[in-house]
Amino acid sequence: MQYLENFGKYFLMLREVFSRPTKWPIMKNLILKEIDDLIYGSLGIIIFISFFIGGVVAIQTALNIESPFIPKYLVGFTTRQSVILEFAPTFISIIMAGKVGSYITSSIGTMRVTEQIDALEVMGVNAVNFLIFPKIIALLLYPFVIAISMYLGILGGWMAAVTGGYTTSAEFIKGLQIDFQPFHVVYAFTKTMAFAFILATIPSFYGFYMKGGALEVGKASTTAFVWTSVVIIIVNYLLTQMLLG
């Protein structure tokens, strides 16, 4: 019952996000601030994780194809496929559900418990639009982040494979180029856009409608992380089935 109610409330909130917009000069600044917090502020950890995960994928693949009948360029091929199809879009989004998601829930939740949201409404502001719309717009830049993640993941794979002596640079690069399907990139970025929207809105929902005090802000962040991840995983499954299945 509770789930169903939240489901409905979530969609009502989304409608509210796109109605009664905040004055543009104010909104512009809010968007710039969110780009700084949500996108720019996440680059460090994403660069770090992507690079090393790419490396690990390459090493794992290399270690698992000991057989002389399997060509070495497969290391490059597998790294490319895993990074572009899953590690960059999905794995990084789960990390972001923790980083960006809990930040969104706790910042909006704190505004709720300290009555800042009431204060906005008293001043005639559509608080849902004011707080959530700029986050959705800022996360339109999320595909760029994932593109960086893809690039660095593959770079990390290449470095690990070559410096570890698992394959030669030429073979790895041959693997990267073999059987390349542009539609896989379309699929990856379609997912990414869906995840961006989920990352902006589900944590916002849990922050905006929370009740209680500081303790509940913490609980709301945890709940938001769980649900954001679950929805990302489910949407990932559905989109994969639809686009590739």
Next chain:
Amino acid sequence: MIEVRNLHKSFGENHVLKGITTTFEAGKTNLIIGQSGSGKTVFLKSLLGLHVPDKGEILYSNRVYSEMDEYKKRNLRQEMGMVFQGSALFDSMTVEENVMFPLKMFTRMEYEEMKERVDIVLKRVNLTDAHKKLPAEISGGMQKRVAIARAIVNKPKYLFCDEPNSGLDPKTAIIIDNLIHEITVEYDITTVINTHDMNSVMEIGEKIVFLKDGHKAWEGSNKEIFKTDNEAVTNFVYSSELFKKVRQMYLEERN
């Protein structure tokens, strides 16, 4: 002037306000008193339009709220200022930006004009060197002053304060009370203040409404509250031994 007629508000099974009727005059500090959880905040937020009453009417200078269209409600909003319990300053904005915010939202003033008004109100609340500070960098008393400045910057006709001196030391609390009172008289504002602070009741209680179990249990002025025999009121107001003694002395002196 605000008139409240038979105001009811429930949250699910919880019937918080059970028919409140009273009036608040302009140029006066009107106080709502009552225990924690007695519905003071719900009452104030109903006056602000943040809660929709289940039953009853609220009239703002003879304008019936429930008969207003969205446009008129929005205009009414502009005539209201609110000081929240914890100040509710936007913590990502500086003091100056906080105070300027209602002007940005409600008016088409040029920046210079807004800046001028912000300077005037910040000076009025005796804050002259905190413009560029963030709320986290100033004391609780200063935050309250900023909250008051923000509430009055757009020249409201109605000012609502939710426990304006909770969390302040007694001296600062009295200063804040007096500031609100002065501003009320100066700008002829209809001010409604929630409090459970007996100092405020004695200092600025020109009209006091006592809420108990969702009803208005008593109303009168701070002069009358000394004399009343209403048991609910005396039990609440004189819950401390000190106040009981003060009351006793006061009554003896008068007789």
